[in-house]
Amino acid sequence: MSISLATQYVKEAYIAQLAVKRAALLTRKVSEEHLNEQSIDKQDHSPVTVGDFGSQAIIINAILKNFPGDEVVGEEDSALIKEKKIEDLIYSHVETIQQADAAHDSKLGRLESAEGLCNSIDKGNSKGGKKGRIWALDPIDGTKGFLRGDQYAVCLALIVDGEVKVGVIGCPNLPHSLRDPGSKRGGLFTAIKGYGSYFQDLNEDISYPLNTSSNITVHNEYGLDQARVLEGVEKGHSSHGLQGLIKAKLGISQPSVNLDSQAKYCALSKGDAEIYLRLPTNPNYREKIWDHAAGYLLVNESGGMVTDIYGNDLDFGYGRTLNSQGVIAASKTVHSSIISAIKSIIGENGESLKEYC
Known part of the structure; x- marks a missing residue:
């Protein structure tokens, strides 16, 4: 089915794409600095801590700016970073990315302080359930891959009355084709219930409403003899x-x-x-x-x-x-x-x- 501005959940998908991309830029920055040994002090100021919490804050802030009545099931809360007193450290990384992505502030909003960052993280406390609009967020999925500079993902989905309606995944290191090791890296994957799944280069501008993204499909023509x-x-x-x-x-x-x-x-x-x-x-x-x-x-x-x-x-x-x-x-x-x-x-x-x- 074709997608237009009138398509149900198309705005949710677009905001989710922008938020996941901004969070993916943050996690990539933190991962690269960690691998170059320029980053975060090791006394639990780990790159995972900075990447996870910063990513969650960015995405929840963006979602609730646009859909203030929604809930978020997030993986983290701010207790650890307050205990370690690293709110300012995490916020400094987030602010660098916000400045680089300032063109999307009108749509995503902006975290203005370390206190605001913690407040945003703590709004991911929904218990989920069968009623209402609930976003499921994994700010860094694949912790060890993230630390190795290998595969990890920033994952966000909208669940409405128990049914998944929108899914967006940002994969900063994933090759465009696993069958071609030399292919470009970095993908943004998006699905809207009833309207298909789409892929685009994570480093390119996001199209709205998905009209320049590539529609993707599984290989249903392959049998077990060809399956990977x-x-x-x-x-x-x-x-x-x-x-x-x-x-x-x-x-x-x-x-x-x-x-x-x-x-x-x-x-x-x-x-x-x-x-x-x-x-x-x-x-x-x-x-x-x-x-x-x-x-x-x-x-x-x-x-x-x-x-x-x-x-x-x-x-x-x-x-x-x-x-x-x-x-x-x-x-x-x-x-x-x-x-x-x-x-x-x-x-x-x-x-x-x-x-x-």
């Missing part, structure tokens, strides 16, 4: 042993691609791979909504499917967590085969799941 699997880098985030058994059962021969963060959803949505497996390492663990909401919509709107490990849809109206185990994202062509393979290993209702956690 996306897996997390960190073993603590997904059961790599169970992943190996599933791939063997499905006869997948393509080498897996390991990426941190929701960048995996982005790569799947634009056809750089066909399967993303996130399998429980603890049967009692429940995923956080901010880790999946934007990517969930991005893959669904690009023609793929996202469910739990039993094939059930994900419920983003349950609260700050999902009331389900694991996540399987894939093209529609192969998704049911993956679920069948999982159940054949762990049981129809996960009776043997503990053995693989």
